[in-house]
Amino acid sequence: QVQLVESGGGLVQAGGSLRLSCAASGRTFSSYSMAWFRQAPGKEREFVAAMWWSGSDAEYRNSVKGRFIISRDNAKKTVYLQMDSLNPEDTAVYYCAAAYKAAAYISAAYNYWGQGTQVTVSS
Numbered sequence: 576q577v578q579l580v581e582s583g584g585g586l587v588q589a590g591g592s593l594r595l596s597c598a599a600s601g602r603t604f605s606s607y608s609m610a611w612f613r614q615a616p617g618k619e620r621e622f623v624a625a626m627w628w629s630g631s632d633a634e635y636r637n638s639v640k641g642r643f644i645i646s647r648d649n650a651k652k653t654v655y656l657q658m659d660s661l662n663p664e665d666t667a668v669y670y671c672a673a674a675y676k677a678a679a680y681i682s683a684a685y686n687y688w689g690q691g692t693q694v695t696v697s698s
Contacts, residue, residue: 577601577687579671584692587661591696595656597671597689608674609647609654612682613667613694620670620682624656627678634680638664661696668693 583595595611610625624635624645633645642661647654654671669692672685679685 577604577607577673579673579687579689581669581671581689581692584669584694586695586697589662589696589698591661592657592659593661593694595658595669595671595692595694597654597656599652599654599673601652603675604652605649606676607687608676608678609645610672610674610679610685611645611654611656612670612672612685613665614670614691615667618667622680622682623669625678625680626654628674628676629678631678658694661694663696663698666694666696 578600579597581597606628608627611623612620613623614620626633626647642659644657671689673687674685
Protein backbone atom coordinates (compact mmCIF):
# COMPACT_ATOMS: atom_id res chain seq x y z
CA GLN A 576 0.00 0.00 0.00
CA VAL A 577 1.13 3.52 -0.81
CA GLN A 578 -0.41 6.70 0.53
CA LEU A 579 0.27 9.99 -1.21
CA VAL A 580 -0.17 13.47 0.23
CA GLU A 581 0.23 16.53 -1.97
CA SER A 582 1.00 20.06 -0.86
CA GLY A 583 2.09 23.36 -2.34
CA GLY A 584 -0.89 24.45 -4.40
CA GLY A 585 -2.33 27.92 -4.27
CA LEU A 586 -3.20 31.09 -6.13
CA VAL A 587 -0.55 32.74 -8.28
CA GLN A 588 -0.50 35.40 -10.95
CA ALA A 589 0.32 34.56 -14.54
CA GLY A 590 4.07 34.27 -14.99
CA GLY A 591 4.56 33.15 -11.42
CA SER A 592 5.84 29.90 -9.95
CA LEU A 593 4.71 27.18 -7.59
CA ARG A 594 6.34 24.04 -6.30
CA LEU A 595 4.18 21.04 -5.55
CA SER A 596 5.31 18.24 -3.27
CA CYS A 597 3.99 14.72 -2.88
CA ALA A 598 5.04 12.71 0.15
CA ALA A 599 4.63 8.95 -0.06
CA SER A 600 4.38 6.25 2.56
CA GLY A 601 5.53 2.66 2.04
CA ARG A 602 8.86 0.91 1.89
CA THR A 603 9.42 0.52 -1.85
CA PHE A 604 9.08 4.06 -3.16
CA SER A 605 11.93 3.58 -5.63
CA SER A 606 9.96 0.77 -7.33
CA TYR A 607 7.15 3.13 -8.30
CA SER A 608 6.87 5.39 -11.26
CA MET A 609 5.64 8.74 -9.97
CA ALA A 610 3.50 11.08 -12.01
CA TRP A 611 1.56 14.29 -11.83
CA PHE A 612 -1.84 14.60 -13.47
CA ARG A 613 -4.23 17.53 -13.49
CA GLN A 614 -7.92 18.05 -13.98
CA ALA A 615 -9.54 21.35 -14.85
CA PRO A 616 -13.28 21.94 -14.35
CA GLY A 617 -15.30 20.21 -17.04
CA LYS A 618 -12.26 18.50 -18.52
CA GLU A 619 -10.74 15.05 -18.35
CA ARG A 620 -7.79 14.28 -16.14
CA GLU A 621 -4.57 14.68 -18.12
CA PHE A 622 -0.98 13.61 -17.79
CA VAL A 623 1.46 16.36 -16.84
CA ALA A 624 4.81 14.77 -16.00
CA ALA A 625 6.38 11.56 -14.74
CA MET A 626 9.59 9.94 -13.61
CA TRP A 627 9.73 6.21 -14.22
CA TRP A 628 10.79 3.77 -11.55
CA SER A 629 13.62 2.57 -13.82
CA GLY A 630 15.39 5.90 -13.49
CA SER A 631 15.12 7.06 -17.09
CA ASP A 632 14.64 10.70 -18.04
CA ALA A 633 11.51 12.57 -17.06
CA GLU A 634 8.51 12.78 -19.38
CA TYR A 635 6.27 15.80 -19.90
CA ARG A 636 3.19 16.78 -21.83
CA ASN A 637 4.12 19.18 -24.59
CA SER A 638 2.36 22.21 -23.14
CA VAL A 639 4.50 22.20 -19.98
CA LYS A 640 7.89 21.33 -21.47
CA GLY A 641 10.44 24.00 -20.61
CA ARG A 642 8.24 25.36 -17.82
CA PHE A 643 7.72 22.44 -15.42
CA ILE A 644 10.33 20.17 -13.87
CA ILE A 645 9.56 16.93 -12.08
CA SER A 646 12.04 15.49 -9.62
CA ARG A 647 12.08 12.83 -6.96
CA ASP A 648 14.03 12.15 -3.79
CA ASN A 649 13.84 8.44 -3.08
CA ALA A 650 15.44 8.85 0.35
CA LYS A 651 12.69 11.27 1.37
CA LYS A 652 10.01 9.35 -0.57
CA THR A 653 8.93 12.59 -2.15
CA VAL A 654 8.26 13.76 -5.68
CA TYR A 655 8.18 17.41 -6.67
CA LEU A 656 6.78 19.47 -9.50
CA GLN A 657 8.40 22.85 -10.03
CA MET A 658 6.09 24.98 -12.14
CA ASP A 659 7.39 28.19 -13.68
CA SER A 660 5.90 30.68 -16.13
CA LEU A 661 2.43 29.62 -15.12
CA ASN A 662 -0.51 30.71 -17.22
CA PRO A 663 -4.28 30.55 -16.65
CA GLU A 664 -4.51 27.37 -18.75
CA ASP A 665 -2.52 25.62 -16.00
CA THR A 666 -5.37 26.15 -13.53
CA ALA A 667 -6.51 22.73 -12.28
CA VAL A 668 -6.46 20.31 -9.41
CA TYR A 669 -3.09 18.59 -9.52
CA TYR A 670 -2.83 14.96 -8.47
CA CYS A 671 0.17 12.88 -7.58
CA ALA A 672 0.00 9.24 -8.66
CA ALA A 673 2.09 6.09 -8.28
CA ALA A 674 2.36 2.98 -10.45
CA TYR A 675 4.36 -0.07 -9.42
CA LYS A 676 7.12 -0.88 -11.93
CA ALA A 677 5.18 0.61 -14.80
CA ALA A 678 5.78 3.44 -17.23
CA ALA A 679 2.52 4.93 -18.44
CA TYR A 680 0.90 8.15 -19.52
CA ILE A 681 -2.69 7.11 -18.81
CA SER A 682 -4.35 7.52 -15.43
CA ALA A 683 -5.79 3.99 -15.47
CA ALA A 684 -2.29 2.57 -15.07
CA TYR A 685 -1.79 4.25 -11.71
CA ASN A 686 -2.87 2.41 -8.60
CA TYR A 687 -2.43 5.08 -5.99
CA TRP A 688 -3.55 8.69 -5.93
CA GLY A 689 -3.27 11.66 -3.65
CA GLN A 690 -6.20 13.84 -2.69
CA GLY A 691 -5.20 16.61 -5.08
CA THR A 692 -4.09 20.19 -4.61
CA GLN A 693 -5.66 23.20 -6.28
CA VAL A 694 -3.54 25.43 -8.50
CA THR A 695 -5.17 28.64 -9.67
CA VAL A 696 -3.41 31.04 -12.03
CA SER A 697 -4.94 34.47 -12.42
CA SER A 698 -4.49 36.57 -15.54
